[in-house]
Amino acid sequence: MTMNAHENFVQLQQWVYQQGIAKMGVTQIDEELKTKFYLSPDELQDFQFAISLAVRLSQAVLESLKDRPTLLYKWHYRQANNFLDAVAFRLADKIQQAGYHALPIAASQIIDWKEQLGHLSHRHVAEAAGLGWIGRNNLLVTPEFGAQVRLVTVLTSMPLEIGEELPFSCGSCHNCISACPAGALGEGPQDYNYEKCFTLMDHFARKLNIGVHICGLCVKACPGNSKLQ
Secondary structure, eight states: OOSOHHHHHHHHHHHHHHHTOOEEEEEEOOHHHHTTBOSOHHHHTTOOEEEEEEEEOOHHHHHTOSSSOOHHHHHHHHHHHHHHHHHHHHHHHHHHHTTOOEEEEOSSOOSBTTTTBOSBOHHHHHHHTTSOEEOTTSSEEBTTTBTOEEEEEEEEOSOOOOOOOOOOOOTTOOHHHHHOTTOOOOSSGGGOOHHHHHHHHHHHHHHSOOOSSOOOHHHHTOOTTOOOO
16 A cells, blocks of 8 residues: 555445445545544544445345335345455455554444434445435445445545545435335435334334344335336
8 A cells, every 4th residue: 555545446436346345435534524533532542544445235135125124134234244244354454454544434333322323423424425325315326336335434544546436326216215114214315214113113123023123125126227118
C-alpha cells in the first residue's frame, strides 16, 4: 500500500471483490457523519475514513417470503452478517499489515435495544460513500440490487479515494409501501414509523418464534435493476 488514495482504493476493492463482496465505497468521517456513530471520541481518534462493504442477498430466499419472515430468511440473514463480519475482520488485518489503523464494526450488533442502535449506522455510511441512497423503506437502496443487500463498515486511517453521494432515486416506485405489513412507510425516509415497524418485528420474533427482529418484505419489494427473468 502507498500514500496514493486511488491506488489504495483499487487494491482493496479488487481484494474484497475476490472475497465475494458486491459493492465497496469510502467516505471521509466528517462531523455530520459522526452524528450517526455511537463510538466515543477516543475510539474514533485514529480514523479518518470509513469503508462500506455490501453483499447481495439471495433473490430466491427473498422470493420465498409471503407475508412474514421465515426460518430460511433468518438463516440467510445471519449467514450474510457472518460473511460480512469475516471479510471486514480480514480487511482490517490487511490494512493493519500495511501499517495503518483499522477497526471493523459488526454488521449486526445491537448496543441499544430500545432504539435498535449499533455502534454506527451502516446504511448512512454506505450512503455517504456513494453506494446508494436512503429510500422510502428507510434502507440503503443501491442502483444495481435495490435494498437487497447487507452492509458492514471498516474504519481506517489509510488514505483512500472517497465516493460521491447519490441523489434520492426511488422515482415513482412505491412497492415497499404497499409491501409493508406494518404500514410503517411513506413518501420518504423521514416518514418511516419506527414504532409500527418494530412492534411487528417484535411480534414476528416472539410470537412466531423467529427469534430475531427481522421482516424482509420491503427488502423483497426493492430489487433494483437486478430483477431476474
